[in-house]
Structures are given as structure tokens and as C-alpha cells.
Amino acid sequence: MMHTNFTDTGKLVIDDLWYDLGLYDLEWDNGTSFYYTLGLGGTCRLATFPVGILRPDFLSDASYLGRVSTDGFLCNLWQKLDFIWYYEDVATKRPIRWDFYNEILRQKHVV
Template sequence: MPPPPPPPPPPLLLLPLLLAAAVASTNAKITSPSVTATVGVGAGGPPPVPTPWPEQFHAVVFTNLTESGGRLQLIDLYYDWPGGRNLNLIRDQLSGDPLYDVEWTNGTSYYFDSASCRTVRFPVGLLPPDWLAAGAVYLGREAIDGFDCHVWTKVDFVWYYEEVATGRPVRWNFFNGMQQHVMSFEVGGVLEDSKWQAPAYCFNGGNADTANVADGANSKGARADVMNSLVRFAGAPAAGAAALLDQ
């Protein structure tokens, strides 16, 4: 008669085995700040190339700033590369007075609402349509917000999600926890010229609220230039732009 099978391991021995299996599974994932696990580039063939932005578009963007101590925002974004301008119309949650962030390619940005205005001068202009063409690192594919996306990161500052099927942007995640979800994307969407004009009180003597963001060439070089442009494009509050670049 064959010997009886060995008894099962005691429960105290099973626990370390289960913990080891869980750790191995977790370590097998690639993670990044504010980004869930991505799937690495498969063998064979070069990684995909990011789709350049159209030279003009209108997007509605839902912004979540709660991880960095902020609020929820809804942003109407108008990108006009031929016109050398970009506009974020920012509506904070439960706030009736929107904030206009009008950015020009010469580095000047105007942040204004119905009562106040602030001018911020950046050392760089707008993000070009092919801003991901150089220096972006491909991380793989991920299902995010219900879409199958390619994922890139650039200067360890932003994680960019592009829908595989259409090339449309789906989401941006920033290193400080800010998440921006693209709710609609209209190629060729333009805004009438009068909406881009900063009000008169941005230029009178009583508004002396002007700030300069440090030149990237004197601090973090090309990385700061990209970060400057991304901070502007994301509609980050003027008061927090310099602080973001210093992190």
C-alpha cells in the first residue's frame, strides 16, 4: 500500500507564500505617478509615433486637481497654432465667474476674470503640434477612461494618452497629481477674435500684478522649457506656475 500523502502546510506557512505571490505580481507592473500600470513595448517593430495635434482645435477638458489640494475644473480649450495663441476658459466647480487664460506665442499669458487680471511672462511660447516628436518615451498601451490608448511620458513631467483607433488625445496626467480628461475634441474649432482680447484693466496702472517665470536656460534647460509650455497649456493657475517648475 502506498504511503499516505503529506499533510497540507500549516496556515502560518501559507501566508508567506501568498504574500510572495502578491509582491511578484505587483512588481511585474510598470507604474508612474498618477498613472495605472502600462503594458511594455512588445518584441518586433519600432514603437508607435505620437499623432501631431491639428493646428487648430477646440477641446472640452475635465481637470481633477484634488490630488494636489485643488478643485475640479471644466476647461474650454482653444488651440490656434497659426494664430500664435491658446486659450483656456476655466470654470471651477460651483463657481460662477470663469477664469480666462489667454496665452500668446511670445511667452505672455493673461489670466483674468470679471474683476482682476494677472500677466505672466514665460521664457518660451506655445507647445507646437508635434511637441511629442522628440524626447517622448513610449510606455506601451493601456485601457484608460474606457479607451485603448498608447501612452508616452516626457521629461518625467507629463503622461500623455492617445486613443489607438483615432489618434485623438484622451488624457494628460501631470507629475503633481493633476489629471486632465478630454471630454470632446473638435478639429478646426476656432474662436472669434474678440474673445482673445484681454480687458483694458489688464493694462492700466492699477493692475500692476505681473510675474515672470524663470528662464529655463538659467535653471533646468530644455526640461524647463517643455514644462513651461505644458504648464501654460494645462491652464495651471498663474500663482502656481513657478512653484510647479521648481519641483
């Protein structure tokens, strides 16, 4: 389950992700994804995104902003590309949430 917080409208959206519906996703680290179904009459759709799968060193060019508490976790806070704030659990190094900002919209993605 993922939560998206659209603070410009005050709406919190809950997205449930299901992987048992027969739709598969193959993602490459060059930003290419293939969404496909299997069997007779199967389909394949190509999608491209400006980023691919996160590499282990994806924070190497990010700025460390210190430790903060969020959603009940003590987190290391990183800023990347002037619009992404990444919250990483201090104890486990797992992602807790991402915030994306632009002039119009703030989105919060909770893992």
C-alpha cells in the first residue's frame, strides 16, 4: 500500500498495488519498462520513465540534511535534485517516505 499526499488540495490518496492480476512489469535501469500479460492473446506495452530502477548509490549526489522524526521513525533526511526529499530509517536504512515538490504540487509517498 502506498499513500500519496497532495497537499495543494489536502487530499490523501491510497494506492493498493496488486501483483496477482496477470499483469507483469519488467523494469530496466535505463528507464524502460514493459507491462505484459502471459498466454494466448497476451499483450505487451512499452513505457519509458526519466529514471530507472534505483541503484545502490542513488544518494551519492544528494545533500544530507540531518536526522528528523517522521511517521514514527527516526530518519536520515536527504535532498536530491532540489525537489526530492528522501527519508531513510536510521536503524534499518530502509526507505520510509519520499516527498516530491514543484511550484504547484507537493506529493508524499509513504512506503
